[in-house]
Amino acid sequence: MDNQPKNQISRKGLTVWRVYGSMETAVIALIAIGAGVLTYFFDWPQWLYAIYGAVILLFGVVLIFWFPKIRWQRWRYEVREHEIELQHGLFIVTRTLVPMVRVQHVDTEQGPILRKYDLAEISISTAATTHTIPALVTAEADELRARISVLARVAEDDV
Amino acid sequence: MYEGRYKLHPISAFLNFIKGMKELLLPFIIIFGVNIFRGDGISSMFNQGWQGMIPLIVGGAVLLFLLVAGIIKWKRFVYWFEDGELRIEYGLFVKKKRYIPFERIQSLNYAEGIFHRPLGLVKVKVETAGSGKVGQAEAELTAISREDADRIEKEMEKAKHQLSREKTPIIGPVEFVEAPAKKTTKTLYHMSMKELLILATTSSGIGVVISAVAIFLSQFSEFIPYDAVYEEIILFLRFGALIVALTIFVVLVMAWVISVIMTIVANYQFTIQYDEDRIYITRGLLEKKKVSIPLKRVQGIKISQNPLRELFGYATVVVESAGGSVGDKDEKIRLFPLVKTDRMLPILEELFPELEWTPQLVGAPKRSIHFFYRLNLVWLSPMFAAVGYFFYPYGLLALLIVPVVIVIGIWQHRTVGYALGDRQLTAQFRGLSKHRYFILKKRIQVVQVTQSYFERRKGIASIHSTIKSGMMGATATTPHMEKEDASRILTWYKPLGAKEQSS
Numbered sequence: 001m002d003n004q005p006k007n008q009i010s011r012k013g014l015t016v017w018r019v020y021g022s023m024e025t026a027v028i029a030l031i032a033i034g035a036g037v038l039t040y041f042f043d044w045p046q047w048l049y050a051i052y053g054a055v056i057l058l059f060g061v062v063l064i065f066w067f068p069k070i071r072w073q074r075w076r077y078e079v080r081e082h083e084i085e086l087q088h089g090l091f092i093v094t095r096t097l098v099p100m101v102r103v104q105h106v107d108t109e110q111g112p113i114l115r116k117y118d119l120a121e122i123s124i125s126t127a128a129t130t131h132t133i134p135a136l137v138t139a140e141a142d143e144l145r146a147r148i149s150v151l152a153r154v155a156e157d158d159v
Numbered sequence: 160m161y162e163g164r165y166k167l168h169p170i171s172a173f174l175n176f177i178k179g180m181k182e183l184l185l186p187f188i189i190i191f192g193v194n195i196f197r198g199d200g201i202s203s204m205f206n207q208g209w210q211g212m213i214p215l216i217v218g219g220a221v222l223l224f225l226l227v228a229g230i231i232k233w234k235r236f237v238y239w240f241e242d243g244e245l246r247i248e249y250g251l252f253v254k255k256k257r258y259i260p261f262e263r264i265q266s267l268n269y270a271e272g273i274f275h276r277p278l279g280l281v282k283v284k285v286e287t288a289g290s291g292k293v294g295q296a297e298a299e300l301t302a303i304s305r306e307d308a309d310r311i312e313k314e315m316e317k318a319k320h321q322l323s324r325e326k327t328p329i330i331g332p333v334e335f336v337e338a339p340a341k342k343t344t345k346t347l348y349h350m351s352m353k354e355l356l357i358l359a360t361t362s363s364g365i366g367v368v369i370s371a372v373a374i375f376l377s378q379f380s381e382f383i384p385y386d387a388v389y390e391e392i393i394l395f396l397r398f399g400a401l402i403v404a405l406t407i408f409v410v411l412v413m414a415w416v417i418s419v420i421m422t423i424v425a426n427y428q429f430t431i432q433y434d435e436d437r438i439y440i441t442r443g444l445l446e447k448k449k450v451s452i453p454l455k456r457v458q459g460i461k462i463s464q465n466p467l468r469e470l471f472g473y474a475t476v477v478v479e480s481a482g483g484s485v486g487d488k489d490e491k492i493r494l495f496p497l498v499k500t501d502r503m504l505p506i507l508e509e510l511f512p513e514l515e516w517t518p519q520l521v522g523a524p525k526r527s528i529h530f531f532y533r534l535n536l537v538w539l540s541p542m543f544a545a546v547g548y549f550f551y552p553y554g555l556l557a558l559l560i561v562p563v564v565i566v567i568g569i570w571q572h573r574t575v576g577y578a579l580g581d582r583q584l585t586a587q588f589r590g591l592s593k594h595r596y597f598i599l600k601k602r603i604q605v606v607q608v609t610q611s612y613f614e615r616r617k618g619i620a621s622i623h624s625t626i627k628s629g630m631m632g633a634t635a636t637t638p639h640m641e642k643e644d645a646s647r648i649l650t651w652y653k654p655l656g657a658k659e660q661s662s
Contacts, residue, residue, distance in 0.1 A: 126625075
């Protein structure tokens with residue numbers, strides 16, 4: 001329980017999450033600016049500007065710096081011969097144990113932003129659930145996918 | 160092998176027609192409803208000459224089309240047996256062929272509707288293991304005679320038998336494979352009228368009916384001539400709130416009675432039978448349904464008790480089964496819609512001898528108790544503040560929810576528990592109803608352990624075990640347990656090979 005899985009996800013994953021965070025902050029900033037314009041034209045009280053500014057700042061700090069950092073530090077995975085172990089979570093930390101016997105198939109996937117950073121995410125599917133490791137270097141992800149699929153084929157039911 | 164092609168019973172044409180009508184019912188109601196109630200009722204349609212008749216003509220044409228389509232569908236549907244496969248050819252405009260190898264067929268499910276019964280027909284659903292492709296290799300024979308259904312089953316047995324005979328010589332010395340003895344089907348359980356009544360009267364289906372009545376009434380409220388009714392209502396109101404309350408009460412009672420009748424009709428003569436590898440459930444008054452569950456596909460058993468039934472010692476037993484057709488509500492098959500707990504145990508023991516049914520549960524530690532209600536209270540507090548502020552002073556009555564939430568939390572805390580056997584996990588938890596899952600280790604797909612920040616500080620963890628159920632998963636959650644218990648379950652769940660390596 002206390003010994004965490006060994007591997008961390010790529011350091012570049014943190015950068016990607018910061019990029020996502022910046023985008024989200026940009027959306028919030030747009031909304032806040034819209035509200036600011038309304039405030040200007042309708043002569044709402046002046047102190048509202050301060051609140052808009054504070055909201056942008058708060059979300060910026062939280063979404064760009066704080067959350068990605070915690071998430072990145074917390075993300076661990078380990079692929080052993082008979083099982084896969086994952087750990088992730090922001091407020092609630094989730095530990096997941098997937099036996100190799102239960103793995104049905106493995107996918108890697110790469111969006112435009114991930115491709116730019118030469119990263120890929122890898123999804124492990126069982127009959128009932130899907131688990132994703134969000135940011136691995138592409139070569140590493142391909143290698144891991146191949147390894148899991150071999151291990152999953154070899155694994156035998158022990159019950 | 161080629162023995163000729165079989166057709167469905169002619170009544171299928173009519174059934175196809177009815178089915179098509181059912182699907183078009185809603186658009187029809189909307190189109191006609193709008194047209195009829197826009198003017199001064201139906202009569203206006205005829206006054207406007209042929210233009211007013213357009214909806215009627217369109218409707219008639221659609222009905223005619225449905226009828227013809229139904230007949231053509233029946234005409235073109237043929238099935239036959241060839242090369243150990245069930246082959247079906249059908250299609251309205253495009254001819255489609257579907258070949259299903261007999262060994263891939265998981266089960267044949269029968270249903271008898273009101274039109275089937277008098278003619279001695281059945282509807283047969285062919286279920287396969289669900290190759291993941293939605294809706295593929297699956298067939299429905301709308302109406303065939305009993306004998307035809309038996310013939311399919313016989314043909315299936317024959318093909319499987321032949322297959323095993325072809326294989327044996329390769330494996331070893333020639334052995335005579337004896338024809339499989341006719342499987343003995345044993346009746347395990349027959350629901351008594353008393354149980355059926357209790358089921359019907361305590362069913363939560365009542366909620367559905369009440370909302371249905373509400374919708375029904377709200378629909379009709381648009382058609383009621385309000386001006387005329389208005390004066391009556393004033394008069395009505397003079398009689399006072401008593402009458403209003405009485406009316407509501409009567410409506411509720413009626414809703415309840417309808418729900419009771421519906422449940423009785425659906426579960427009439429509920430019977431469980433089984434042979435070596437299948438459970439059969441038969442039920443229904445108007446439409447008799449027979450469902451078969453291959454024992455191999457059972458993933459887990461869930462026993463649920465809502466508070467009312469728990470009080471009287473009754474429970475519902477659900478079988479979580481894998482695969483099958485998508486969107487079929489029968490995936491979570493109710494093995495017992497309602498049964499007295501002491502009567503259910505021997506039957507479950509006979510059906511699933513490998514499971515331990517009365518394990519000693521380990522409960523949650525005392526210090527975890529506030530996790531069961533604290534977060535809910537935090538979420539509710541803005542609501543309390545808002546209601547209290549805007550509806551002062553009566554809004555403060557909302558605070559009465561606080562003790563309710565706490566009591567439910569304490570109740571949940573007392574219910575939660577788990578037990579580890581050699582090969583089995585038992586997990587018990589409560590929303591408002593009590594649920595208990597019995598799962599074999601080899602059926603668990605994934606185990607997850609979660610800890611929030613506060614749980615981590617107190618050494619508490621929640622455990623989620625997921626099994627396959629239908630095309631999706633079902634998760635048994637035991638929240639807020641001792642951290643050591645979570646570790647124990649994780650270690651227990653680790654595959655044997657891994658454990659040997661680490662020790």
